[in-house]
Amino acid sequence: MQLQRKIDQLFIEQQRDWEQLRAGTEQLDHINVKEFNWGNELKVDIQFNPSRIESVSAKVDKSNIEKRPCFLCEKNRPKVQSGIPFLDKYIILLNPFPILRNHLTITLHSHVPQRIRKKTGDMLTLAELLPDYIVFYNGPKCGASAPDHFHLQAGLKSPILMAGENELRSCLVIESTSKSEVEERFEDVYQYLHSRQPEEEEPLFNLIAFVENNRYVLHIFPRKAHRPRQFYEEGKRQLLVSPGAIDMAGLIITVREEDFNKIRKEEIVDIYSQVSMPII
Ligand SMILES: [Zn+2]
Structure with missing residues (x-):
């Protein structure tokens, strides 16, 4: 819990000293969220978060x-x-434009491209040290707004972010009490995804890692597109949605009120089907 306590302390200090962080945190307290359900089991939340416009x-x-x-x-x-x-x-x-409670950005000191392959161990170590958090990774073509500088993100756990597989999109789940076993099995998945997209420097995916009941859990969301067709439409047909790990899990971020108001279930299904890669 040592690291979590240090982070709590950092939040107190930075909210006192840094106006932008204070404003971002206050905005998250009053944020609009609406929920779509498919039966009892499956739900997607839509968040209206105008501060994310630059990132999206x-x-x-x-x-x-x-x-x-x-x-x-x-x-x-x-x-x-x-x-x-x-x-x-x-x-x-601390991320001054949060989409989650206690939204963190974990930045490598060196300016090197966003590639996770040799760094999943670091990601799992961080998840272990932050038991109340999920740690997530957006690939360079899957939601990262700094694809040229390696970084992870994290935020407080909530059930929707840990949901795993559902019928809207693919999610491969690796779970073990052994960190090295998770790393080895991720490498197998990586090789498989690389064989499906050999032209990419890194196969397209998002990752969410967390530790629950002393088990390391890694969710892999394979992707076939960076952004859905609706992102590039114009006028009323446009929906400014650019999915990253959090959206793939089930919390879709909208940055314009019109999109938040007009998005329908059919479009959510359609967006997932365009950006998620089915795994046979
Ligand atoms: Zn940099």
């Missing part, structure tokens, strides 16, 4: 990324932002 609509192609200063590099971060070291190579930072 971020231009993450190579030329746009190269043009902007990297907001995860220390020299470009707000002076008031402080953090907690993790494994001598990361810093745990």
Whole structure:
């Protein structure tokens, strides 16, 4: 619990000193969420969160990324932002535009591309040290708004974020009391997904890791598209939804009130079917 306590303390200090974090946290307290159900078992929540507009609509192609200063590099971060070291190579930072309670960004010190393959052990170690949290990873074409700088994210657990497989989208579940077994089985899945998308530098997926009942759990959401067709539509047909791990789990973030109001069940089913890759 040591690390969780340090993070709680950091929240107290940073909310006192950092106006942007205070505002973001207060906004999350009053956020609008609506729920769609399919029978008793299956539900998706829609969150209306205008502060995420930049992240959801971020231009993450190579030329746009190269043009902007990297907001995860220390020299470009707000002076008031402080953090907690993790494994001598990361810093745990508080996200001023939260979608979850206690939303954290865990940033590698080095400016290296978003690739998880050799870092799932770090992700599981963090999940172990933060038993009240889920830790998540968005691939460079699956929701990461900084695909050029390796980072993980985390937030407090809630049932929808830990839901696992359902009929709307694929989710492969790896579960074990042994961290190294989870890593080995992830490597097998990685190789399989790589064989399905050999042209990609990293196969498309999102990950959610957590520890529950002393077991390491890793949810893998294989993807076949970065964004759904509706993202690129114009006028009334457009829905600005750009799914990352949290959306894939079942909490879809909308950044415009019109989208929050108009999104229907059929579109939710359609969006998942466009971005999730079926696994046979
Ligand atoms: Zn950077």
